[in-house]
Amino acid sequence: MSLTPNYKPAEQAPAPLLDNLGVDWVVHYEFEDLDTSKAIDEFESLLHDLHEANLETQVRHGHGASLLVFIRVPRAHLGNLVHQSRIKDWLYGIIHELPAGDEGTIADAETPAEALRSVYHAVTWKKSLGGAHITPKHGKWKNIGSAFPLHDQAANAELLRKWSRTVLLTAEDLDSIRALFGEKVAFYFAFIQSYSSFLVFPAGWGAVSWWYWGSYSIPFALGNCLWAIVFVEYWKIRETDLALRWQVNGVGVLKVTRSKYVWEKEIRDPNTGELVQYFSPYRQFLRQLLLVPFASVASLALGGLIVVTFALEVFISEVYTGSLKGYLEFLPTVIFSLCLPSISGLLTRIATRLTKYENYRTQDQYDIAQTTKQFVMHFITAFLPTVLTAFVYVPFGAKLIPLLSPAALRGDSADLKHTIHIDPERLKQEVIYLSLTGQVLDFGQEIVLPYVKRIVLQKWREYREQHSTVHHKRDVSQATNQVLFDDPNESAFLTRVRNEAEAEEYNVHEDTLEMCVQFGYLTLFGASWPLVALGFLVNNWLELRGDFFKLSLECQRPPPIRSDSIGPSLQGLEVLSWLGALSTAAIVYLYRDGMVEIRVSSLLLTLLLAEWAYLAMRFAVSTGLRKILDSTLQREAAKRYAMRKGYLEAASSEGSPRGKLRVRFRDRVSVYTSATDPPSPQAEEMLHEAPLDSERRFWSGTSVLEDGVRIIRALGKTSQKAEKEL
């Protein structure tokens, strides 16, 4: 059973469809709303900037009134960029071996991602750093819709096919993702893989507990909390381990300054002699403290809304006895669901303004701050309803609901008090619904729906284009006609590029957040239905492949950004494992004996003891794990030692160490050292093969500027004409 039936045709198609024709990067320039002359000016300026940065260009028309500017970095220039980037890594202490060579050295990239990262820098960095400073949707380039690298279809298909037949991803699979998409994406897949493997324990233990003791059992609660602690502590070590393996440890320091960063002054660093932009950390910290009122207001707003919805729902279902009860019961939830997007949209806008105000120097820090805020909001919407059910509605509902009754509102309280019976099963039902149905719906919304939308849009566009081409065919000159119609050899390739240009950007934080929420459900409410982990385990098998499907076929290929962690999610996981211990203790205490008797002092004592047990266990687990698992870190240290020793020997035996060092980075195998399989296809460097015929032909057109201008004139006119016709 292959998961990717839609992929087959691409593979059976002729080779050019799979090949990227040597294109390194694509800029999607849209001029729908622009004057033709303005558009031509901007296009000329774009080409000028790109050529100035030593980049080769080619142009074709895109969907609608848009241009696709293809960028290729000359091989020698690219090799030098890779070398310069490594020198920078060495200077900032990310790697410890000085890459051999001088200013003009041309290095081979170890992975496609490394090469693409240099291309990304060449396209986006400031001119003073040697880039073309193309910033999509910002400032001078606000008409550039996107700038992205092209997918390596063969490699993607190979990986997806391999995974559809296996249960677990291997270390080599993760290395392959890293080689294709960079470390930031690879860290997410490493996380979901580790997490899913760990899920086997609560799934099995949950099944056993459920069979023997049912819900709310102490053995499962203990096992589950301990498991959560072990997993979080394990992941911390694993993350460091991967960061060392992928040589990205501490990579945050060499990220470039965001173009929107505001600084107070520029200081020349007395040690390095570099100009450093300075913004007082005190001021930044003070600004960050605004997070406290924001989080409070957001929590109150969301929480209040949830409480009101909940109260209304309870009121209607338990107290209201009028007509249309069956429909009215769902009304509050429906209204809430309808309001939620606009409220969280508003909160997100405030959060974004706050993050901008906090003024982070690098895009990385900015992303982390923004994601943290989104996490907080997301956690509230995800968990608060269930928390209310578990700790307010079920235990205290019998006392609270009569207060909502018409009798109580009128003032006579003797009424109705004994007619209310709260079903303690409600928590379990809610957990089952949210964890299982919710996961399936999410999957559909996240992967199936966009896929269907994309197919429909494509069909519609094809239909529309067939009609509109008939119209403008006669209006334009012969030369323009040539650039408006695709060369049959390129047409499949161009269709693919046009689709990729319109595809979504991949947001790795969202996928990570989704896994964190799942982890949260398990630790917070797992005790109420031990089978929940089993459901998650099955879901995650699909989720992992679905996410890769989405990444490789429904989204643009992300720029291969480096990162040494899954970011703020790690803190989220820690907080959840702590809240989980408290919540599990409270749930077991409250629900175990069917709510017979609740004493506040015993509940508080349970919470206090659970918290101390949590702190003690976390300390023991983190100490123990670090002791047992440090072999990987030790191996890393030994490797570093061996490298230094080799360097020392070379230096002392040869006089100049240069000759020997060269060996090191021609050694492309290093990513796959521990692999027993032969290196997978993407290791065969896509960027360094002899240009194919079609590729040579694609890049041979020399009249890029004229071609572009012709397209703008033709399509600008066409769209204006089309508007007139409508």
Place this chain on the structure above:
Amino acid sequence: MSLTPNYKPAEQAPAPLLDNLGVDWVVHYEFEDLDTSKAIDEFESLLHDLHEANLETQVRHGHGASLLVFIRVPRAHLGNLVHQSRIKDWLYGIIHELPAGDEGTIADAETPAEALRSVYHAVTWKKSLGGAHITPKHGKWKNIGSAFPLHDQAANAELLRKWSRTVLLTAEDLDSIRALFGEKVAFYFAFIQSYSSFLVFPAGWGAVSWWYWGSYSIPFALGNCLWAIVFVEYWKIRETDLALRWQVNGVGVLKVTRSKYVWEKEIRDPNTGELVQYFSPYRQFLRQLLLVPFASVASLALGGLIVVTFALEVFISEVYTGSLKGYLEFLPTVIFSLCLPSISGLLTRIATRLTKYENYRTQDQYDIAQTTKQFVMHFITAFLPTVLTAFVYVPFGAKLIPLLSPAALRGDSADLKHTIHIDPERLKQEVIYLSLTGQVLDFGQEIVLPYVKRIVLQKWREYREQHSTVHHKRDVSQATNQVLFDDPNESAFLTRVRNEAEAEEYNVHEDTLEMCVQFGYLTLFGASWPLVALGFLVNNWLELRGDFFKLSLECQRPPPIRSDSIGPSLQGLEVLSWLGALSTAAIVYLYRDGMVEIRVSSLLLTLLLAEWAYLAMRFAVSTGLRKILDSTLQREAAKRYAMRKGYLEAASSEGSPRGKLRVRFRDRVSVYTSATDPPSPQAEEMLHEAPLDSERRFWSGTSVLEDGVRIIRALGKTSQKAEKEL
């Protein structure tokens, strides 16, 4: 007012007393209980081993039946050892600049401590590592009482004199301690300095609170807890900062294997090609788990004893009305104090056996494990009595004490119940007594008492030696006579060395522990008497100087061991700041309103809220501090960057980087770069001056072996004779 009147004479004495005559290390060989022939064999073997390790020797007699073997490392050999040590640092990634030079390079030590560390390695390391493998009190060398370097009296006096006139230690003072005694000792002084400076806040705030609100005030409680969190988080950053400044970050990895380490197998590391001793970390972790039953038993034993003592004391003072009450009241405490040493001795012996069984590879790890156990025991004896007073005796005493009364023991409980009144002031009194009187007594016990003991012992020995020399003067040959009587030029020097040979070893962990206990008092019970911090502040001014006095005049100079932290005390501090938040909350809740009404559920709620507030504050403080204080770490990173950049430029402009790199470690000023004063005397390298006349004379004696044998014969006989005479 000078703190060190006793130091004056040494300074006014002629120069040779201050000078160490080029002696790098002293081995104190004791043969009191040995056959003369056995002693001669061992001595010969000792000299053989030392000469084999390329060390020069000289011999003089010590106090009683003992030999002082003086060791000097030839300057060229020492310089090479220093270079080799730096190469090793570089290989293991402690430093990032490859020291220039080849196998035979002779490097200047940056500090006396660096030179002495190489001497220490030459004397103690295994023969396979190039050392003489002298292991005092262990195995083959169990008759060697100690092996130690000599104090640099001029530098010590200079520092002590400087500090007696200042309030705060500067960064340069810490650098000087590091230069004299190594990083492990310097870390303790850095800690007490940071801690004492931080004490200014609770001292001031405590005085204000005491004036306005008296004891048990909420403002002081909040301020005190927050202060504790800020201090611990600050110290963590400060520690890393210092470790980077002193280039010892991660130095634990290159410590050598303990001679008592037992390994399962030796593996040749595939990466480094070195032989690595392997002992399963799983087994070690399992053995470490024995700590849990040990800690439980120790807590129970100590705790039980304290509880019984306490109960007896209460019983006698509150219930007993018989004769001799005034004396009997103190009996339990006296008995407890008498038992305590033997009980904690027993526990320490068990702890030591446990630590040995845990089988650590390096002495560092062993020390840490042993210290951790001692900390636990020490904390129990230090804090449990006050905890009992605060949380059992005062709040519940009125209910519990009647149970101890004779009436209750007989069975009729109606009696006595209303005659008991517990004074809530008792907690305050106990805290005042323990924190103030206790500190003064400790100081006396730790510094004054040993000083007096040493002086008395010295006088007694002088008296006795004057008498005994009269006896054996005639028995020995002329040659022996020569070696038994000191050259007048050397006699002052030899007297000093003999005293140092008999002095205690300095245990830096004990001093650190003492500060932790003080910190614990403040955080746990500070709320009951806010002035306590003021007392501590005054005490610490004296304590710091007293500790340095002890280190430099009453103890042997410790081998300059490296370390990158104050060790397990850091975890102790964290635990204490957490317990402090809980304890402070409980004390304020219980005592604020004079024990009118105690509700268990409110108490538990207070504890839970205090704990959450603690966790939240710790997170906020650690995030904020790391943000604001990372400038020092950034400066470090910038320095590293600058070094790498310089290296890169040198490499690319000159072909071979060697010429330039040499500059770096001739640059002895680097420890004092930020000092505005001229370098203090100890920076003038003691080891590299032209040998003085007296020094040349001291080392000119070539008949080391014969001299030693003569001394053994003479003193061995003498002592046997002396025994016969007695």
